[in-house]
Amino acid sequence: MTILCYDATWEGFLTTVFDGYGKEISIRREGSETSLFPTERIPSDPVKAGRVEKGMGKIAPDFAETAYMAWLSELNGVEDDIMRLLTLGFTLKRDPRCDMSNPVVTAVNKASKQTGWERQRMLQFVRFTQTPEGIYVADIEPNSNVLALIAGHFHGRFNDQRLLIRDLRRRLVLVSQQSGWFIRELELSEEIPPLPKDGAFEDLWRGYFHTISNPARQNLKLQQKFIPLRYREHLTEFKSGTARQD
Numbered sequence: 001m002t003i004l005c006y007d008a009t010w011e012g013f014l015t016t017v018f019d020g021y022g023k024e025i026s027i028r029r030e031g032s033e034t035s036l037f038p039t040e041r042i043p044s045d046p047v048k049a050g051r052v053e054k055g056m057g058k059i060a061p062d063f064a065e066t067a068y069m070a071w072l073s074e075l076n077g078v079e080d081d082i083m084r085l086l087t088l089g090f091t092l093k094r095d096p097r098c099d100m101s102n103p104v105v106t107a108v109n110k111a112s113k114q115t116g117w118e119r120q121r122m123l124q125f126v127r128f129t130q131t132p133e134g135i136y137v138a139d140i141e142p143n144s145n146v147l148a149l150i151a152g153h154f155h156g157r158f159n160d161q162r163l164l165i166r167d168l169r170r171r172l173v174l175v176s177q178q179s180g181w182f183i184r185e186l187e188l189s190e191e192i193p194p195l196p197k198d199g200a201f202e203d204l205w206r207g208y209f210h211t212i213s214n215p216a217r218q219n220l221k222l223q224q225k226f227i228p229l230r231y232r233e234h235l236t237e238f239k240s241g242t243a244r245q246d
Helices: 010-020 046-059 063-072 078-092 103-125 147-157 200-212 220-226 229-234
Strands: 002-006 025-029 039-041 136-140 163-167 172-177 180-185
Touching (some): 002 010, 010 063, 025 078, 046 063, 046 078, 063 078, 078 103, 103 229, 136 229, 147 163, 147 180
Parallel strands (some): 002 025, 002 039, 136 163
16 A cells, blocks of 8 residues: 655646556545555646546546545545545446445545535625725635635625635635635745724624524524534624624
């Protein structure tokens, strides 16, 4: 068994799939490889990555999308599950996802769906704060790496504003402005300044939620189902402020 380590990019992962196909390997992202087995670092190669992606398109038109969404989940061992599913598809020369009894199919589908759910939640749970410079900033900590998946939505809706969405878990920042959007990775030496806690913008948001709340119909159990506790740290309406919290 050899551990193939890649640069944590989709292109790097596909390159590793190309180099590791047909071999007894396990795939890890840089920084996560801790093993007694030999480790080999695979440099990203767009040509190899493109050949793998083209091969996935021959298995099924949406096969690459499923694999990509599963990869974004960042679940432990998901790279190996995707590799096994790809190997199965290339071997059978057909879409293996119809075999729901196969544990590899189940694992990849589950990872892909998790990313889809997390994307949907981030579209609902992003709360912006206005800085003194007039920039709208929001913090998120999703389980899956969905920043690129939600970028188009926020840029399209607010393309006349300057926006920053900071993924604190991965130290990634979505920068959106009129000319377009991009994602940059923060250096380890860069500090992430805390967001303002109170201001007119935040009070307006809390006041809105206070106005529409109905204490007589309060259902905390149902509320936690739709807004899990792990998201609330970055939701303005659940933070202490001048407006009353319900």
